[in-house]
Amino acid sequence: MVELSTKYMGMDLRNPLIVASSGLVNSLEGVEKCAESGAGAVVLKSLFEEQIEADTKELMEHIWLNGHTEAFDYVRGMGMSLGPSDYLKLIEDVKKKVTIPVIASLNCVSAKWWVDYAKQIENTGADALELNISVMPSDPNRVSEEIEKQYYDIVEGVRRHINIPIAVKIGPFFTSIARMARELYRRGVSALVLFNRFYQLDIDVDSIKLVGGNPLSSPKEMNLPLRWIALLSGRIECDFAASTGVHNGIDAIKMILAGAKAVQICSVLYQNGVEQIGRVQKEMEDWMKGHNFESLSDFRGILSQEESDKSELYERLQYIKALSGKKD
Numbered sequence: 333m334v335e336l337s338t339k340y341m342g343m344d345l346r347n348p349l350i351v352a353s354s355g356l357v358n359s360l361e362g363v364e365k366c367a368e369s370g371a372g373a374v375v376l377k378s379l380f381e382e383q384i385e386a387d388t389k390e391l392m393e394h395i396w397l398n399g400h401t402e403a404f405d406y407v408r409g410m411g412m413s414l415g416p417s418d419y420l421k422l423i424e425d426v427k428k429k430v431t432i433p434v435i436a437s438l439n440c441v442s443a444k445w446w447v448d449y450a451k452q453i454e455n456t457g458a459d460a461l462e463l464n465i466s467v468m469p470s471d472p473n474r475v476s477e478e479i480e481k482q483y484y485d486i487v488e489g490v491r492r493h494i495n496i497p498i499a500v501k502i503g504p505f506f507t508s509i510a511r512m513a514r515e516l517y518r519r520g521v522s523a524l525v526l527f528n529r530f531y532q533l534d535i536d537v538d539s540i541k542l543v544g545g546n547p548l549s550s551p552k553e554m555n556l557p558l559r560w561i562a563l564l565s566g567r568i569e570c571d572f573a574a575s576t577g578v579h580n581g582i583d584a585i586k587m588i589l590a591g592a593k594a595v596q597i598c599s600v601l602y603q604n605g606v607e608q609i610g611r612v613q614k615e616m617e618d619w620m621k622g623h624n625f626e627s628l629s630d631f632r633g634i635l636s637q638e639e640s641d642k643s644e645l646y647e648r649l650q651y652i653k654a655l656s657g658k659k660d
């Protein structure tokens with residue numbers, strides 16, 4: 333008998349498989365299907381900053397055009413509660429229907445919109461909030477401290493106003509992920525989700541135009557989050573959730589060996605249906621039986637750098653032998 337239950341951000345999960353924020357969990361039916369298929373928790377599709385901004389702008393334009401200038405500032409202040417009401421309704425409906433933890437998700441570029449809204453999300457009953465912070469560091473004039481501060485400001489702003497656990501989902505593009513992770517943890521983050529997989533850019537050489545790349549990951553992409561979870565888990569005291577490239581139970585097991593508390597899956601569910609959650613779970617259980625592990629805590633993090641006597645292996649970046657042309 334093996335036991336997959338775990339704690340993530342203080343929440344009890346029947347298993348560590350979380351359906352990642354995506355269109356799969358953008359409706360009550362979608363969430364119910366994931367819960368029926370065995371998900372340990374879900375992260376709802378992010379509410380994007382632009383959605384709130386656009387809704388508010390539209391309304392303000394209307395007021396402006398109709399000459400109600402005195403209402404302008406009032407609506408500005410009210411903006412938060414207008415557009416995104418559908419999202420709050422989704423949380424409310426989902427919480428009535430499923431018993432697994434429901435994590436809301438906000439896509440943030442700045443702190444300005446989110447503080448009030450995060451409070452409403454908490455009041456509506458979400459069990460936790462994942463901040464999907466995405467800042468494009470493309471401006472050569474912006475120093476990294478300034479960009480990092482943007483992350484800290486968002487987290488501090490939201491943390492001050494809500495009591496439910498906060499996870500932060502980041503991408504891998506920092507000069508020092510380790511420091512970033514520690515600074516986020518110090519600001520009250522309960523979990524870090526490594527990593528978001530952002531919109532990919534590609535080029536169609538026939539039409540000679542920019543096109544979107546494949547929105548779905550391939551299993552090869554799991555090595556990057558795997559390494560960073562192995563490097564940071566145990567050294568930074570928050571929970572870690574893996575995201576990107578986990579396509580089967582063995583991938584999930586690797587993430588847990590590296591130290592992940594939870595494993596988020598998305599692309600593989602788009603490819604094979606949410607029923608895949610059950611298959612991933614079964615593969616995990618089979619592996620655990622084969623290795624005589626009864627629970628996740630029996631092997632979680634045993635291959636993290638913190639637990640290793642070969643810590644240099646985790647930091648190796650170059651193929652020295654291959655590059656020098658020597659055999660072995």
Ligand SMILES: Cc1cc2nc3c(=O)[nH]c(=O)nc-3n(C[C@H](O)[C@H](O)[C@H](O)COP(=O)(O)O)c2cc1C
Binds near residue numbers: 379464501548598599
């Ligand atoms: C269609 C689609 C929509 C997504 N929407 C969001 C989103 O709203 N918020 C978010 O944080 N991540 C979003 N993601 C990213 C996923 O949550 C996940 O981090 C990413 O797909 C990598 O995991 P995977 O390899 O299991 O697919 C989306 C991914 C896909 C494919």
